[in-house]
Every structure is written in C-alpha cells, then in structure tokens.
C-alpha cells in the first residue's frame with residue numbers, strides 16, 4: 001500500500017495537467033448542444049483508463065449522447081470486488097458573469113482549482129482513477145475493481161437506471177463505493193450513512209372550465225385558488241408536523257448513539273439560522289435542525305401556479321390552480337403508501353364544487369446503512385487516516401437515486417463519501433476543489449481498497 005501511495009504522490013504535477021484536460025471538456029448533460037462534449041468526456045475517461053492498464057474498458061452508447069463508461073480489472077477470483085461509481089457530467093454554468101475565471105478554463109488560485117466539475121464530480125472520479133493507477137503500477141491492487149461512471153447524473157440518470165438491472169451479473173461486487181459526497185465541514189471528513197427519499201407530486205384543482213371575469217361571476221362561481229390555499233394550509237399543524245394520516249407511522253428513529261454523534265458535530269441551530277438569513281427556524285418540537293434535516297420526513301410546497309400574478313391588477317376568476325408539492329422521506333416510509341395518503345387526504349378535503357387531480361411526478365426511496373457494516377467501517381478507517389481527522393458518520397437530507405439501485409438491485413452495501421467541501425459551490429458559479437483534499441482522496445481510496453480487502457480475509 002505504501003508503494004502505491006508514494007507512487008501517486010510523486011506524480012501530482014503530471015496528474016494535475018491530466019485533470020485540467022478533462023475539466024476543459026464542457027460535459028453539461030442537461031443541454032442537448034453539449035451532447036458531443038459529453039461523448040468526448042466519456043471517451044477521454046475511457047482512453048485514460050486504458051492507458052493506466054485496465055484491460056477491459058467500454059463506452060456504452062446512449063440515445064441522448066450520455067454514454068456510460070464501464071471498466072474492470074479482475075485480478076483474482078478469490079479477492080473481493082469493489083464497484084466504483086461517479087459521474088463525468090456537470091451542471092450548466094449560468095450565470096456566467098459571476099465566474100471569476102471561465103468555468104471550462106481550470107484556474108488555480110492558492111490550493112484551489114476552479115472549474116465546473118472540479119468537485120462534482122470529475123475531481124472525485126479522477127482521484128479514484130489515480131488511486132487505481134497507482135495500485136496497478138505498483139502491483140498493490142488488493143481487490144478486483146469495476147468502475148461505472150455515468151454521464152447523466154445531473155439530468156435524470158435514465159441510462160444507468162436502465163443499465164444496472166440488465167447487467168446484474170456483470171456488475172456483481174462485494175460493495176459499492178459512491179464518491180459523490182464529502183466532508184461535513186472543513187476539517188471533518190465524513191461517511192454518509194443515510195439519504196432521504198423523495199415523492200414529488202402536483203395537485204390541480206379546477207373550478208370553472210375557463211378563466212372568468214370576477215366582477216361578473218365572483219361570489220357564485222367556485223374559485224380554485226381559495227380551495228387550493230385552504231387545502232395546502234391543512235397539510236401542516238402548528239408544531240410543523242405533517243398532518244397526512246399515517247405519515248409518521250413507518251418512520252424509524254435514529255439510535256441514541258447516532259443522535260449523540262450528531263449533537264457532537266460542529267455548528268448550531270443558530271448558525272443555520274444565520275446561514276440562511278431567516279428570522280427563525282421551523283423545527284419540530286424538541287428536535288435539532290440536523291435531526292429535522294436528516295432523519296425526519298418533510299412536506300414542501302414549491303410553488304402555486306395559475307390565475308394571475310403579474311404586475312398590476314387583473315380581475316380574473318381563475319379556472320385552475322396548480323401546486324407543486326414534494327415530500328422528503330426517511331426509512332422506512334414507502335413513497336407509494338405516502339402518495340396514497342396524500343391523494344386520499346386531498347380528495348377528502350376538496351369540496352364538491354371543485355374537481356381535483358393529484359399526480360405523482362417522481363419517487364425515490366430513502367436509504368440508510370449501518371455504520372457497523374464492514375465496508376462502511378473500512379471507509380471510515382481509510383478516511384480517518386488519510387485526512388488525519390476522525391471521519392464522522394452523517395446523513396444527507398437530499399436524494400442520490402443510484403444508491404438505492406445499488407442496494408436493492410445489486411444487493412450491495414453502499415459507501416457514500418468523498419472529499420467535497422460544503423463551500424465548493426456545487427451547481428453554482430466558481431465551483432472549486434481543494435487540491436490537498438483531492439490528493440488526500442487518492443490516498444484515502446488506496447487505503448480503503450486495502451482496508452476492505454483486509455476485512456474480507
């Protein structure tokens with residue numbers, strides 16, 4: 001292991017040049033005009049994987065120009081296998097004028113390298129690739145590796161969601177390493193052991209068949225906005241709990257041990273309030289903000305549309321009102337059951353003068369893994385040593401759908417981690433990666449492979 005670590009350390013200057021080349025390719029998957037760039041970024045990666053000695057590398061063609069890159073190095077049938085996941089596609093860059101230097105001209109300022117994708121997720125994929133290169137070159141690769149790198153993470157991920165279930169055998173492994181996450185705070189490396197799921201819906205309430213004059217018809221004809229705001233207002237109680245019947249029934253509380261770890265993390269509810277610049281927080285009674293964001297389900301209204309909300313006045317009696325409503329779910333809530341509850345609740349509340357439709361737009365299951373899981377412990381150990389600070393077990397309030405696929409379709413323990421920093425400006429102007437964290441990330445991946453192989457022996 002030490003030879004591999006030393007090998008990678010000696011080559012940082014060369015590695016940085018290679019990394020810059022990859023970052024120059026604007027692989028924005030959400031914009032069709034960058035389709036060719038996505039293909040180019042995939043080919044760059046595939047070429048690189050061949051160069052570092054992976055015997056089997058494939059670029060899997062895709063309908064929307066977002067090919068998957070698959071590679072493997074099967075070293076020894078008796079050794080365990082790690083499936084690595086990351087993505088090479090990046091977010092759009094607007095507003096461009098807020099970037100200090102152009103997003104696809106990587107610029108180093110101090111220890112930071114600024115470019116779109118530097119942290120999310122090319123930097124993390126690159127670190128893993130360099131770790132694998134160093135282990136192959138020094139004959140210190142202790143596991144079989146499979147890499148699956150997608151080009152559509154930022155725009156739906158249909159390709160990988162279709163691919164994985166059809167290639168269970170090919171992707172068979174002993175654990176999956178998902179490098180698309182990061183530190184809890186500067187100086188606090190972390191392993192993510194829980195993600196919330198999501199249920200995204202829209203509610204449409206219809207009054208008259210078309211917009212009407214409120215002077216002529218108002219008072220006698222049902223106004224769907226009145227009904228919509230009344231129903232939406234019923235969804236929470238005064239202590240910020242969601243009022244859907246059965247909403248909390250399947251919620252699994254985190255263990256005392258987990259709550260104790262969360263309380264010991266830096267930062268307070270007051271810090272959060274200051275960070276978001278709100279007058280106060282809407283915590284559930286007796287719960288901290290981390291608990292509310294990590295282990296509690298929520299319901300959010302994202303927007304209400306229809307009628308008139310432009311400048312000035314228009315006396316319309318609207319025909320319909322539409323609300324976008326999503327719920328973040330936690331173990332063991334099931335999106336289907338929660339959708340049924342919402343649908344039933346809304347239908348029951350809406351009065352007969354209105355027509356109502358509740359539609360499900362997308363779902364993702366919540367995920368949690370035990371911090372006692374050997375693969376997770378191996379990662380925590382590797383991250384702790386590589387970064388010289390104890391890795392903490394955290395959760396993340398958002399959703400990473402591929403994690404559920406690896407868990408439930410491939411039946412793998414999944415490790416979600418990385419070295420992104422909270423201030424890396426993901427999805428925003430001036431995205432950057434902390435280069436020391438990226439180099440330590442190469443060490444961390446090498447250490448993880450060895451630690452995992454050791455636990456399996």
Ligand SMILES: [Zn+2]
Pocket residue numbers: 087120121153180
């Ligand atoms: Zn990402």
